[in-house]
Amino acid sequence: MTNAVQSESIISAPRKKSNLEKLIRNKSLWRGIVALIGAVIFWEICSQSKIWFGVEIPWIGKVPPPSEVLEAWKKIFYYSGYWESWYLSTARVFAGFIIAMLLGIPFGLMLAVNRYFRDVFFPPFEILRPIPPLAWVPASIIFWPTTEMSIAFVTFLGAFFTIVINVLGGARNIDVQYLRAAQSMGAKQWDLFWKVVLPGTLPSIWTGAAVGMGITWEVVLASEMISGGGQQGGGGLGFFIWSSYMGGTVAQVIVGMISIGIAGYLSSSLIRYIGVISMPWRRLF
Amino acid sequence: MNGQMNSLGAISIRNVTKIYDPEGVNVMAVDDCSLEIASGEVCMIVGPSGCGKTTLLNAIAGFHSITEGEIYLDDKLLCGPSKPKADQGADRMVVFQHGALFPWKTLVENVAYGPIVQGVMSKAEAHEKAEHMLAEAGIEDVANKYPGEVSSGMARRSEIVRALINDPKVLLLDEPYRAMDALTKSIMHESLLEVYDRTKVTIFFITHDLEEAIFLGDKVVVMTTRPATLKKTVDVKISRPRDYQTLTTEEFRVLVEETKDAVHEEAKKAFDAGEREMA
Numbered sequence: 001m002t003n004a005v006q007s008e009s010i011i012s013a014p015r016k017k018s019n020l021e022k023l024i025r026n027k028s029l030w031r032g033i034v035a036l037i038g039a040v041i042f043w044e045i046c047s048q049s050k051i052w053f054g055v056e057i058p059w060i061g062k063v064p065p066p067s068e069v070l071e072a073w074k075k076i077f078y079y080s081g082y083w084e085s086w087y088l089s090t091a092r093v094f095a096g097f098i099i100a101m102l103l104g105i106p107f108g109l110m111l112a113v114n115r116y117f118r119d120v121f122f123p124p125f126e127i128l129r130p131i132p133p134l135a136w137v138p139a140s141i142i143f144w145p146t147t148e149m150s151i152a153f154v155t156f157l158g159a160f161f162t163i164v165i166n167v168l169g170g171a172r173n174i175d176v177q178y179l180r181a182a183q184s185m186g187a188k189q190w191d192l193f194w195k196v197v198l199p200g201t202l203p204s205i206w207t208g209a210a211v212g213m214g215i216t217w218e219v220v221l222a223s224e225m226i227s228g229g230g231q232q233g234g235g236g237l238g239f240f241i242w243s244s245y246m247g248g249t250v251a252q253v254i255v256g257m258i259s260i261g262i263a264g265y266l267s268s269s270l271i272r273y274i275g276v277i278s279m280p281w282r283r284l285f
Numbered sequence: 286m287n288g289q290m291n292s293l294g295a296i297s298i299r300n301v302t303k304i305y306d307p308e309g310v311n312v313m314a315v316d317d318c319s320l321e322i323a324s325g326e327v328c329m330i331v332g333p334s335g336c337g338k339t340t341l342l343n344a345i346a347g348f349h350s351i352t353e354g355e356i357y358l359d360d361k362l363l364c365g366p367s368k369p370k371a372d373q374g375a376d377r378m379v380v381f382q383h384g385a386l387f388p389w390k391t392l393v394e395n396v397a398y399g400p401i402v403q404g405v406m407s408k409a410e411a412h413e414k415a416e417h418m419l420a421e422a423g424i425e426d427v428a429n430k431y432p433g434e435v436s437s438g439m440a441r442r443s444e445i446v447r448a449l450i451n452d453p454k455v456l457l458l459d460e461p462y463r464a465m466d467a468l469t470k471s472i473m474h475e476s477l478l479e480v481y482d483r484t485k486v487t488i489f490f491i492t493h494d495l496e497e498a499i500f501l502g503d504k505v506v507v508m509t510t511r512p513a514t515l516k517k518t519v520d521v522k523i524s525r526p527r528d529y530q531t532l533t534t535e536e537f538r539v540l541v542e543e544t545k546d547a548v549h550e551e552a553k554k555a556f557d558a559g560e561r562e563m564a
Binding site for chain 1: 346347348373374375377378379381383385387388389390398399402403431432433447451
């Protein structure tokens with residue numbers, strides 16, 4: 001009888017799981033961890049196959065194994081230059097990205113809501129948009145007085161076009177019934193913009209931001225390599241990879257590549273997190 | 286008219302014609318349509334898909350212009366030859382077919398939006414009134430949830446509350462219960478009848494469902510296939526307040542029978558016309 005009462009009370013009031021418990025029970029997380037461990041083991045076996053089995057597996061057999069990469073990482077882990085490269089690349093990415101957001105969001109919204117603005121600015125925007133950001137590197141080195149400014153400019157371009165095109169698409173796709181409903185309730189142009197168009201475009205803004213963030217990482221590293229980040233601009237992960245390659249330490253090149261992957265993942269996670277915070281209604285989906 | 290008379294909200298549609306794209310294909314959506322809706326009357330508009338019912342609603346709401354004719358609200362011209370498109374205003378609130386609650390606002394924020402944006406109430410006052418009205422509609426428990434978190438029935442009730450908080454003269458409903466299952470629909474009908482009995486607001490309600498039209502309406506207007514003209518007007522003299530017992534009465538059954546043929550004939554014409562367009 002007592003047991004029956006106890007089990008009934010357990011059924012009627014389910015215990016709330018703690019965040020740690022939720023994390024431990026998160027199957028997606030565990031699948032991801034297992035996949036990563038599996039990939040590292042696969043890489044180790046393939047890279048070591050010539051030593052272990054006497055057979056070299058094409059392409060991956062020439063890549064240093066994870067154990068060697070880990071050793072190289074340990075060596076530079078306490079080297080300030082490595083972390084300075086992280087800092088410099090991250091600072092450049094965020095500088096370019098934030099400027100792109102600050103200019104791209106209002107520009108995209110203006111293109112969406114004002115026909116005259118769109119008629120004037122959309123054609124030149126569409127001509128400039130297909131030009132890959134890296135094609136701007138030589139011109140920006142000539143135009144801007146310092147390498148740092150050139151890199152910032154190219155990084156900005158990487159995110160700007162993606163953000164604008166997403167904002168424009170998002171704002172143009174807002175259901176006309178939201179606008180009609182707001183107007184029926186007495187909303188003026190200003191209210192429509194702030195209370196309907198802007199929140200209605202937020203999902204597209206954050207999609208554009210996440211894609212734009214990925215592109216800025218691609219662009220900043222390439223521009224650091226091309227512009228010789230070690231001179232005026234100074235370091236950066238792109239230059240770190242390039243100088244490791246020139247110095248012949250392939251394991252260190254891979255350390256640089258993995259570092260970029262981690263930095264990119266953390267940056268995108270931050271953008272996704274801000275997106276979730278700013279759009280509480282989207283947490284349902 | 287049953288119940289207490291409201292002195293406001295009479296709509297007069299006089300010889301209205303609407304031709305889409307006058308310089309191009311010239312699709313006539315509405316042809317010389319005239320209709321009088323008394324203040325506080327529930328006018329149900331029934332007709333085949335694409336016949337021009339929504340065109341008429343859009344003209345009253347001020348979303349679309351008209352080509353000819355006039356529409357008056359309480360003897361005041363909304364639109365006519367001198368002003369083809371009516372101004373949009375909170376005196377004519379629309380409840381849309383697919384719902385138009387702002388997904389980024391909670392139900393209480395959605396309901397409070399109108400008075401805040403019109404500047405007639407402070408944010409706190411508007412929220413207090415919105416909460417009170419949502420409670421009257423029996424959905425106070427979900428007042429602070431987002432539209433995506435509640436059922437379609439709750440969302441639709443909230444949308445009607447959002448319209449009513451603006452104290453409209455006319456409620457324009459465009460097939461609001463179209464996608465609902467029969468059970469939810471019956472709850473929605475009861476809810477709307479309760480709202481009507483309380484407010485006596487003039488209602489212009491578009492539907493495909495003949496039984497819904499007779500159950501809710503004071504007048505059922507059957508429209509022809511495109512271009513829309515009035516085919517038949519049926520006065521529903523069933524007393525109010527109504528409830529689900531009404532559906533089983535002889536009076537109700539006779540009215541359905543009386544109207545069914547007209548609706549079926551137009552539906553068949555619309556179907557045949559559709560077949561021809563597809564051929």
